[in-house]
Structure formats: structure tokens, C-alpha cells
Amino acid sequence: MGLAEFPVVVSFLSIFISIGMILYSLKYRKAENSYFFIFLSLQLFLYLFGYLLELTSVNVSEAFYGVRMQYMGFPFILPNSYLFLRDIFGHQKISKAQTTLLFIFPLITVISMQTYPFQKFFYENVQYVSNTIIANAQITPGPLYHIHVVYQYCVTVCILGLVFEAFFGDNPLMKKQSVPLLIGFFLPIVTSVAYVVAENEAVRFDYTPLATIVSIVMLVYSANNHNLLQVMPFVKDQVIDTMADGFIVFDTKQHYIDANAAAKRIFPELYQVNHGEVIPRLEQLLTNKQIIVTVDGMDCIYEVSQIQEITSFKQGGYYIVLHDITEKAQLLEELHTQASMDYLTDIYNRRAFFEKAEVLSQRNYHQKGNIALLLDIDNFKQINDRYGHPCGDKVLQVLSYEIRQNMQDFQHAVFGRYGGEEFSFLFTSISIEQAETIADAFRQKISEIEFTWINQKVGVTVSIGISVSTKEMDTSLEDLLLQADIALYEAKKKGRNQVCLYKNTQ
Template sequence: MDPTLTMFISLIATSGVFTVFLCMYAYIKRKETPSAYTFVIYTATQAIYIFAHAFEMSSDTIAEVKKWTMLEYIGIGAAPAIGLLIVMQYVGMNLTRTRVAALFVIPAITLVMVITNDYHHLFYKDMYFRENTPFLTTDIVIGQYYIVHGAYIFGCMLAAVVLLLRRWRQTKKAYRLQLVTLIMGQFMPMTGAFVYLMGLTPYGIDPVPMILCITSAMYIWAIVSTKMLTIIPIAKDRIFESMREGAIVLDFADRLVDTNGVITVMFPGFTTDMLGLTLDEIWIRLSGEPFPVARLEDGVQEEFSWRSAEGRECFYQIRSSVVRGRNGEPIGSLLMVIDVTEQKLLQDQLEQLAYYDGLTKLLNRSEFLRRSKMILEEDSSKQLTTCILLFDIDHFKHINDTYGHDVGDLAIQHVVKVSRRVEADAPGALIARYGGEEFVIALPDCSLDKAALLAEQIRAQLAAKEMNGSYGSIAITASFGLTQSSQRGESLQMLLKHADIALYQAKRAGRNQVRLYDGPLESPLDTPR
């Protein structure tokens, strides 16, 4: 064998050994290496290409050359596409199965065209040994499809280089060394292939397998010194788009600079087409009103609601943080928008269970007592009077016994519907279900005369409006007991007791009337409801 040929084959074999080492290393580190299996396949296809090329160069017949060429194109066709795939994963591009499969359509066709070339000669029209060379060197006359294949290979490697160069400014200095390694790993083979196709290499030898020896050595060095395969920077936009929360980036004038896809899902119509508009201008387009939350300070959070196109009310928590420039100066703000609808609904449900009566939706007894104590203390500190109105449905037991408990529940709801009208005439009034058919109203900063008038209005409206249904018509009346706080500083318990006494006085007097507390009752338990 010619010494020059031996030297070339030795270099190529060394390149193959380095590449196999890379393949084995990536496989061993597959559990801790992002995209390890992709890199394993990449280096494996390169190794196939390199060793097949070495065997091709040592062949002394065209038939043997063709055999090794078929194997060689497993690597030549697939390696550039896989290299581009690795780069795309490195920079954080979104890769679907369809996109990945599309990368390998041309390489698959290329392999078929090479294997079947003797039948159509579309890949190379002729293959022959060069003359006047110190050793046998193969050359070809290219066919039409060879141009397609060559353009695709150059396109893959060029695209990989461009993607990596575009990441230069966004890559921290700690990662730029491995970025350079990846760029050179794509750029050097591309340059070598171009020089080969231009016919500028010695004896017409393909330099790419030997160049891969250099790139493999660079990869090995980068793996050892920069942990290239185990530490891969995650692209900013990849993080931005994979966040579960909505993100809105504003400049110092509250104009939209950027947003992620989650915001579009939360608020359909909020898109990057609105870049440059202020948040208020965007919100006016979406809802007809300015943004419901004022400009937030750094670290502050607030909640707001949004009604979707389907009419569903959603609740969001918004958190603000300052975006600073290189010198630390504030240049804008980042708004994180979190969907808290489920938590809000759960909180409302728990609040309903804790504070409200299930049948009437009025405050329950315990919550009424808690809030009324606060009202009484506040009115007392301001030397104001508080009125307590206690009332219950007349002959409620008779309604239950005659019509059933379901109709009894309807009677309670009927009384609630009428009595709630007091809220319009007495802002701040607290209405609660105090017992089975008994209700209580606390009237802050209210005179006794005004409270008596409100009570009479409720009584008269109840008496005037019968309850109608499939059960017929039922006359519903109620008896009322009213009391007022004084300067003596009565407790809430004492006022409720006084109102209860007045209520029983109304019962004794014939029901369906309002009585004011005027002193203790001798035996209130003797009067039936």
C-alpha cells in the first residue's frame, strides 16, 4: 500500500476511534446527559461514514467501492440532519415528531437512490478511478439527485451554524466555549465538503473524515473541560414559553414588550400583535375598560376578575417585579399572571359553609354574633345607637304539620325574600337566620323609630303577600321584637335577650305585629310560637 494512502487511512481510522469513543461516552452518560440518545446516534452515523470511507479508500475494484459507498451514505445522509437536530435541541426550539421526521425524508431518499443507482444513475452517472495518482482514488460523475442531496447537507450544516451564532449574545460567557465548539463542529465539516466539491483537495480525497478527527478531539476536550454534554444552557424563550403562569413584559411607559403563550389562553385576543400598546390600551380593546389593576410596586400582588367570552368569571392574581438594565436602573416591569379561579371558588365554598346558612344564604348565627359585636363596639365608641330586630314565622309548626317540611322550607325562603328588602333602606344592616324559623337583623347607627318603621314594612309586606304553589295559598305572617342599645353599654347578648322578650310580647298580644322592648316578661316560655 502506498505510504501516502496509509497515512490518510490512519488519520481516518484515528478519527473513527475518537468518534466511537464519543459515542460510547454519550451512551454511558445517557442518564445525566440531555439529548444523549440523539448524540449517540449522531456519533454512530459519523463512525459508520468514517470507517466505510477508510474501507472505500483501500478498495482496488469499483465493485468494492460501490459496496462501501452504500454503507458510507448511511452516515453521510443522516449525520448532518442529526447534527441540526442536536443544535435545535440545544437552543431550545420546539420540536414535534412531525418536524423531526421531516428532517430525515431527504436522507432516507438519498440512501435508497445510492443503493439502487445502477438501475437509474440519478445519483451518480459514472464511478471510476482517477488516473495519474500515486494510489487508487475514486471519482464520480454526478447525477441530478446528487445536487439535491448536496444542497440538503449544506443547508443542514449552515442552518445549524446560523442557529448557534444567533445564540451568541444570549449565551453567558461561561457557556460560550462550548458554543464555539458546537459552531466549529458544524462549520469545519461544511467547509471541508465545500473544498472537496470544488476539486481543491490533494488527489481528490474527501477531507471530511479527517476533519471529523479534529472536531471529535474538540468535543472530547469540551466534554472534559466544560462538561459540554452534561451542562446545557436553557434558552430564555424556552423557559418563557414553558411557564405555567402568564407573563407580560412592559417597558417603563407600561407599553407591551413581550408576552408568552399562556396569556393568549387566559385572555383570547391578547397577542404579540399588540406590541407597543400600553396595558390600558390593550385592555380597552379586550373588554372596553382600562386594566383593572393600577400600576403595581415591585413585589406587590393583587387580584382581579375577568369574564370570558363564554360568560365564565375567572379570577387572576397578578404579581409585579421590576426589570432592570445592565447598570441596575429600572427599565420596565414583569407581570406574572396566575389563574386562581379554582382556589377562589373553593374559598367561596368554604366561606359559604363557614359563614352562611345553606337554605337561606343568610349569615348563620355564629357569624352574625361575631359581626354584630364589632358593629356594637364601633357604634358605642362613636356614641351611636344600634337596633336589634328579632322575628319569627307565626304558626310555623302548623305549616310543617299540614303541608310538610318541604313547604316549610319554602315558607322560610319566602320570608327571607321579603325581609331582604330592608337592605336597600338600611345600608350596613346584617340579616341572619337565628334559628329554625327565627331571623335577626342588626341595624347600625339607627334610631328606634326608623327601626320600628322598617320592621312594620316587613311585617305588612309579609301579611299582604300570600305564598302560592301546588300546595295552594298560604298566608304567612311574622311577629317582631325590637330593642335599641343605650348609653349603659349593653352587651349583644343582653340586646338579643331584650329583643326576644319583645318578640314574645308580640306573640302574646296576638302575633303579626311589632313590639318594642319595654321591660322583662314574667314567663316567656308559656307563649307558643
């Protein structure tokens, strides 16, 4: 192949590239911004195929037929590219009136081209020239042609403005995207200007179609590497990547597609995962509604949202959102604690005691049944009357502290403030003899505490009632506590500061 045939070979190659672009755009036809690519690919094909017809024509009719085909696609390439760039860089969509104004000039160009020579506003004259290798339709421009050229350069300036704005902006993702786009859209300008200012030869090869191919290839490169067709990058970078919630995208085979910065902070191993690889701990996310993860040295609770399908992905895809509910969980825990704990003694209140004791009594850890204790402070009313209620409150607090200390060794037990100066206990893992020993030791310890209030010694003793339920007896918790209360009353009758076991005769 000699240099003379180079323009024709390049034109053929350009057409094959444009066909490849059409197939590429149709492959992703369900993607968000695919319609831009579909239109651009078809317009570019018409432009390049028409130029090849012009180069290989044998008379003026065939040459101008090629020019007509070129202008079926060429006038719309730049406005379509402008709208596409506005979309991927996150600019506000233009109004219908502005869109009409943007496309009215290309439409006028197409009409005026197709109606030549009935009117000569675009071209005043067309002549056929050839050097036996390539041919040109040599034209004499009319007034609409000059308007068309001004319009094309104005749109080009707008396009370059968008790309330069992204390149010199603060957004690193947009800066990265703008480099191939800057190369792609700047190249046709250079070749177009070079063609216009070149020496006026009779037959010339216009490299602008080839430069336009490079532009679209750059656009395809950006779309493929920066995911321009699947998700608007500006929105992803400014919204999804700045979300406090973790966001993980994967395909139908559970292979990694993308994740935002928050998800990578939660799971640092995502930094090492490439597109198409298996996501670590994905099974954990799919099977649990909540997970606990250590993030920045702190245990955090994340709520795993229901998996959502992404229907715009042709190959199918899903995403999971991880919402940090640590603060919410802590608040709920605090509210639950406030609702369950007695504010003065910091042990279970009556309602919480019954809830915990009911669960514990139903578990039946062993064959010894359940044992209930009721503890009451002796002569508590006299303490309040003589020393004041603050003193009585202090006695309750000291007593509850001693209870907590002595109950630490019992795993299968629960205790709480039964009401006033009474405290309730439920054991499921000790014998009757052990219960009596525990109760008496505790009674003895309380009586030996040297409690003072405003330099006055306050004597504090307790009475304790015990009741027992075996599996054969099947006594309810309420009845068990009632029996313990009867035994407590018996201890009071015997002179207080005593432990009594409930007997059926009582």
C-alpha cells in the same frame, strides 16, 4: 495583496474569528449549554492555528508540527457538535458507553498522530511540498486514516439527520432553528468532498477550515438569536410554551426577556414588547398576590407566584408564574356560600349572621348605636301540624323572600335565620323611631299576604322584638339579641302580631 496570498490571509482571519468565539463562549460560561461552545471554540482554534502553521512552514518538521496541532482539535469538533444538537433538539441523552464509543475514535486518531513516526498506522509517510507562497504536508494515508474518514462522515450523517428531522418536523421553532444549522453543517461537507475529488496538485489550499468557521458562526447565530445557551429551546417550546400557567422572565432591571404563550394571552401587550424593554403592568404583578384580568371576555383570577431568581443567567434574571385560580376561587366561594347560607331560606344562617353582625357592630358608622330585631312567626307549630311541614317550609321561604326585598335599601344592616321560625336583624344606621316604623310596616305587610296551600288560605302573622344599644351603653351583640328576645316574648304575651321595644324594666 495578490491571489497567491489569499489562503494565508483567510487563515489569519479565521483564527481571529475563532478567538472571538472563545471570548463569546467564555462570556456565557455560566449558561446551561456553554461548555459545548467552550470546547468547540478551543478545538476550532487548534485546528485553524495548526493549519496556518502548515501553510507558512519552511520544512517538513514545521509542516507536520502544524498537522499535529490541527489533529489536537479537529477530531473532536463533529462529536461535540452532535451532542450539542441532540441536547438543543430535546433528544434523550446518550449513555456513558455510547459517549465513550463516540469519542474513542477521535482519541485513537490523536494518539496515532502524536506517535508518528514511531508507528505508521495513521500516516505511512509525510513529505514537505511548497510553491513559495503556501506549503503542505503531503501525506500517504495509513489504515487508521481511512477509519478516521469513515468515522467523520458517519458522525456528519448523524448530525445532518438531526437537522433534517428538525427541519421537516412539525415544530415551528425547531424548523426555524434548523435552517442556519443546516447551512452551517452542510458547507464543510461540500468543501471537504471538493478537496478530495479535486485534481491532485502538489500544493493546494483546503477550504474546509474556512467552511468550519462558517459552521460555528451559524451555530453562534442560532445560539444568540434563538437563546440556545440560556434555555433548551425544545423544552421551552414543548413545556413552557404549552403551560396553562403564564410565565414571564425579566432581568434585574425589570426589563423584558421572554414570556410564554399563556402569559401573552393574559397580557396581549407583551406581543408588542421587545427584548430589553419595560414590561407593562410588571409593578402590579410584583406587589399583588392575586390579580383579576379580563381574558377572552371573561374575568379571570390569577395567583402571582413568588418571584424566583434564575441563577444560570450571567446578567441575572427572575421569573413570575401566573396560575389561573378562577375555578378554584369559584369553588371556594360556593363552599363558603354553602357554609354561610341557610339551605331553605337562602339567607345567612345563625353562625354567619353572628359573624357578619359582630363585624358590623364594631365599625360604629354613626352615633346612633346598634339596633337589633328578632322576628318570630306566630303559631308556626300549628301551621306545621295542620298543613304539614312542606307548608311550613313554604311559609319560611316566602317570608325570607319578603325580608330580602325589604332590606335592599339598608346598606349598614345584616339579617339571617336565627333558628326555626325566628329571624334576626342588626341595624347601625337608623334611629329607634325608624326601627319601630320599619318593623311595624313589615309586620303589617306580612299579615296582608294572601298565602294559600292546596287551595286553603293560611293566615300568617309575625311578632317582632326590638332592642337598642348606644355607645355609652356598650352592650354586646349577644346581650342585645337577648334583650330583643325578651321584647319578642312581650309581644307574644300581648296577643301576637305586634312590635315591642325592650325597656330596662323588662
